[in-house]
Amino acid sequence: MNKKPDSAGLDNAGAGTRAxxxxxxxxxxxxxxxxxxxLSAAYGYDDIDVWYDVAMGxxxxxxxxxxxxxxxxxxxxxxxxxxxxxxxxxxxxxxxxISSVLYTFLAQGDRxxxxxxxxxxxxxxxxxxxxRTGVExxxxxxxxxxxxxxxxxxxxxxxxxxxxxxxxxxxLDIQRLVAAAKRVGALVVAxxxxxxxxxxxxLALGVDVVIHSATKFLSGHGDVLGGLVCGSEALMAKVRHxxxxxxxxxxxxxxxxxxxxxxxxxxxxxxxxxxxRALAEFLCTEPLVASVNYPGLADHPNHAxxxxxxxGFGAIVSFVLVGGMDSVKLLLPRLRFAHCAGNLGAVETxxxxxxxxxHVENTLxxxxxxxxxxxLVRVSVGIEDTDDLLDDLKQAFAFxxxxxxxxxxxxxxxxxVN
Ligand SMILES: *Cc1c(COP(=O)(O)O)cnc(C)c1O
Numbered sequence: 014m015n016k017k018p019d020s021a022g023l024d025n026a027g028a029g030t031r032a033x034x035x036x037x038x039x040x041x042x043x044x045x046x047x048x049x050x051x052l053s054a055a056y057g058y059d060d061i062d063v064w065y066d067v068a069m070g071x072x073x074x075x076x077x078x079x080x081x082x083x084x085x086x087x088x089x090x091x092x093x094x095x096x097x098x099x100x101x102x103x104x105x106x107x108x109x110x111i112s113s114v115l116y117t118f119l120a121q122g123d124r125x126x127x128x129x130x131x132x133x134x135x136x137x138x139x140x141x142x143x144x145r146t147g148v149e150x151x152x153x154x155x156x157x158x159x160x161x162x163x164x165x166x167x168x169x170x171x172x173x174x175x176x177x178x179x180x181x182x183x184x185l186d187i188q189r190l191v192a193a194a195k196r197v198g199a200l201v202v203a204x205x206x207x208x209x210x211x212x213x214x215x216l217a218l219g220v221d222v223v224i225h226s227a228t229k230f231l232s233g234h235g236d237v238l239g240g241l242v243c244g245s246e247a248l249m250a251k252v253r254h255x256x257x258x259x260x261x262x263x264x265x266x267x268x269x270x271x272x273x274x275x276x277x278x279x280x281x282x283x284x285x286x287x288x289x290r291a292l293a294e295f296l297c298t299e300p301l302v303a304s305v306n307y308p309g310l311a312d313h314p315n316h317a318x319x320x321x322x323x324x325g326f327g328a329i330v331s332f333v334l335v336g337g338m339d340s341v342k343l344l345l346p347r348l349r350f351a352h353c354a355g356n357l358g359a360v361e362t363x364x365x366x367x368x369x370x371x372h373v374e375n376t377l378x379x380x381x382x383x384x385x386x387x388x389l390v391r392v393s394v395g396i397e398d399t400d401d402l403l404d405d406l407k408q409a410f411a412f413x414x415x416x417x418x419x420x421x422x423x424x425x426x427x428x429x430v431n
Contacts, residue, residue, distance in 0.1 A: 022038075023035060023038070023094055028095065028210065028211050028278075028279050029279035029280070031091075031094040031095050032091070032095060032275050032276055032277075032278045032279050033276045034094075035090060035091035035092075035093070035094030035095060035275075036048075036086075036087045036088065036089070036090025036091040036093070036094065036272075037087065037090075037091070037272075048083075048084055048087040048269060048272055049083065049084065050084050050265050050266055050268075050269045051078075051082060051083045051084050051265055052265055052266070053078065054077065054078050055076070055077050055078070056074065056075040056076055056077070064076075078262065078265070079257060079260055079262050080257045082262075082265050082268070083265075084265040084268045084269055084272075085103050085262070085263050085265060085268045087268070087272060088103055088239075088241070088263070088268040088269075088271055088272050088275075089101040089102060089103050089241070091272060091275055092210070092225065092227075092231070092241045092243060092275075093243060095210035095211075095275075095278075096205075096210050096214055096215075096216055096223050096243040097214060097216060097217065098216055098223065098243035098244055098245075098249075099244070099245050099246045099249070100243070100244065100245065100246040100248075100249035100250075101241055101242060101243045101244075101249065102241070102242045102249050102252045102253045102256055103227075103239060103240070103241055103242075103262075103263040103268060104239065104240035104241070104242065104256060104261050104262070104263055105238065105239065105240070105261045105262060105263050105264070105267075106226070106228065106238045106239065106240050106261075107132075107134075107206065107224070107225065107226025107227070107228055107229075107238075107239070107240040108134045108135075108226075108240070109240050109261035110224050110225070110226070110240025110241060110242050110261075111132075111134070111135050111138065111204065111224055111240070112138055112142075112261075113242070113252060113255050113256055113259065113261055114202055114222055114224060114242055114252060115138060115143065115171070115173070115202075116146075116255065116259075117251050117252050117254075117255040118170065118171050118200055118202075118222075118251070119143065119146075119148045119170060119171055120146075120147075120148070121146060121147035121148065122147060122148075123148050123149070123169075123170040123171070124148070124149040124150075124151065124167075124168065124169040124170060125139070125143065125148060125149070125150055125151070125169060125170065125171040125172075125173055126151045126153065126161065126164045126165050126169045126171075126172050126173070126199075127139060127150070127151070127152055127153070127172070127173035127174070127175075128152060128153050128154070128155040128161065128174070128175070128178070128185065129152045129153065129154060129155055129382075129383050129384075130155040130175070130178035130179075130181055130183055130383065130384075131173070131175045131178065131179075131204070132175060132179050132204065132206075132226075132371060133179075133371050133372040133373060133374040133375055134374055135173075135175065135204065136152075136374075136375065136383075137374050137375075139152060139173075151164045151169075155178060155181075155183045155185065156183060156314065158185075158186060158189060158190070161185075161190060161193070162189075162190070162193045165190070165193040165194055165196075165197060165199065166193065166196065166197060168197050169194075169197060169199045170199055170200065171199060171200050171201075171202060172190060172191075172193075172194040172199050172200070172201045172202070173202045173203075173204075174187065174190060174201065174202070174203045174204070174215075174220070175203070175204040175206075175207075176203070176204075176207075176208070176213075177207045177208065177308055177319075177327060177329070178207075179206075179207060179329075179371045179391075180306075180329070180331045180367050180370070180371045180372075180385070180389060180391040181306050181331060181384070181385070181389070182207075182306040182307060182308055182313075182327075182329060182330075182331055183306075183314075183315065184308050184313070184315035184316075184318050184319045184322075184323075185315075185318075186315075186318045186322070187203065187215055187218040187219070187220060187322055188218050188219060188322070191218060191219035191220060192219075195219070200221045200222065200248075201219065201220045201221050201222070202220070202221065202222040202223075202224065203215040203220045203222070203223055203224070204224045204225075204226075205223050205224065205225055206224070206225050206226045206229050206230070206358075207229075207327055207329055208323060208327055209225075209230045209231065209278065209282055209327070210225075210278075211278060211279055211282050211324065211325065212282070212286075212323045212324045212325040212326070212327055213322060213323050213324065216243065216244070218322060221244055221245070221248060222242060222243070222244040222248060222252075223242070223243045223244065224240065224241070224242050224243075225240065225241045225242075225243075226239075226240055227239035227240060227241050227271045228240075228356065228358070229356070229357050229358030229359075230278065230281070230282065230328070230357075230358035231271060231274060231275050231278060231358075232270060232271045232274035232275070232358075233274040233275075233277065233278060233281050233358060233359060233360060234270075234274055234359055234360055235354075235356050235358075235359030235360075235361070235363075236270065237267045237270040237271060237274075238267065239263050239267050239268070239271050240263075281360065281396055282325070282327075282328060283325075284396045285328035285394050285395065285396060286309075286325050286326060286327055286328045286394075287399060288328075288394045288395075288397070288399040288402050289307065289309075289326070289327065289328045289329065289330050289392075289394040290307070290309050290326070291399050291402075291403060292330050292392060292394060292402060292403065292406065293305055293307035293309065293310055293330045294310075295403055295406065295407070296330065296332045296406075297310070299410055300335075300414075301334060301335045301336070301340065301344075301410055301413060301414060301417075302332050302333065302334060302335065303332075303333040303334065303335050303388070304332065304333045305330065305331075305332045306330065306331045306332065307326065307330045307331075308323070308326045308327070309325075309326030328358070328393060328394045329357060329391060329392065329393055329394070330391075330392045330394065331367075331389055331390060331391045331392065332389070332390055332392075333386050333388045333389050333390075334388040334389075334390060335388070336388065336417070337386070337387045337388040338366070338368070338387045338388060340388060340413060341366050341387075341388060341390060343412070343413045343416060344390075344409050344410065344412075344413050345364050345365075345366075345390070345409075347408070347409035347412045347413070348362075348364060348405055348406070348409050349405050349408075350362055350395075350397050350401055350402060350405045351363060351364045351392075351405065352364070353365060354370075355369060355370045355373065356393075357370075357391070357393035358393055359393065359395060360395050360396045361395045361397075362392065362393065362394055362395035362397060362402055363392070363393040363395070364390060364391070364392050364393075365390070365391055366387070366388075366389060366390055366391075367380065367385045367386075367389045367390075367391060368380065368387060370391055371391065372385055
């Protein structure tokens, strides 16, 4: 693959241009305009000396697809452009990326500081897997920046941040916590899945390693799993070595699907977060909603920090329904333009309670300890027309309110009906 002769680089290009052209200002084999899906497990060499040089990393080329693959490298270059990172490493899922980063940089006797609100799978690594390798894990209250700073100041090797959080959309002040981490020489890792590179570039705020579940907004169509890690070449060399040996490599077909999805990231996100705001504002007026979480709302507790560090507020809204799980069971099946499912970030709108989505790995007691109520519903707003999504939600609420009114008149109506 040769660079196009007139390739001007993307240094001054906007996010939409980077998403389309990142990693693809090249002439592909056969003059193909689209990245080839190279399914080959290995790459053949007639000249043993050239083979040796490639294997040693002295000459460019490929040896074996667990180590590197042309399609996967195109994807890595694309996310590198979007996060303005020196280097990137792709994994078979977001969790493969997260666990590989944590195991790359933490060893027995080390300490990691993070928050109670993190993706359910990440929380399980902190609670179940890291402690048994002799890593001390401290999880702080997500809203309490002083407590997080205090724990960081006690000394740690890694500070792990996720902002906005899933599913309660709390916001961490990245620059403030990076400053605390730098004082003790800790590496800062941030899960940027919810914000996407369009809305937030943590590397520019001082973070060392950025992680994405590409399964979500980056691929955007709910049909592929993948994880991406970005940072300096020195740090990514370590992460790439871990992947090479532990083997959670992304397959080339999935890499291609993520590449294709990423080209429309900016268009999709603009529409999705426009509708997300409209839905959040409507939910604030609905009597059956006890509370609404969206960082773009002026009364969000960290709205000012969100305004300072984010270019947009994202396409996820969550809310707590009056009546808890009973109301959830009535409302969700009434929605016409929505999947009730466990993923997010797709072109379709997706609703799901925390119990069966972000925190399916956790017990009821664990969810309660994390402040996740049984009536909490997460909405991943899709690219449908805003008015259709609003009308859909309104008719579903009208139905549930009707049932509740009936029930107050007819005591025989069972709470369990759905
Ligand atoms: C989904 C998700 C993950 C895990 O990604 P997978 O691709 O499902 O393994 C990690 N972090 C966040 C914030 C997520 O939403």
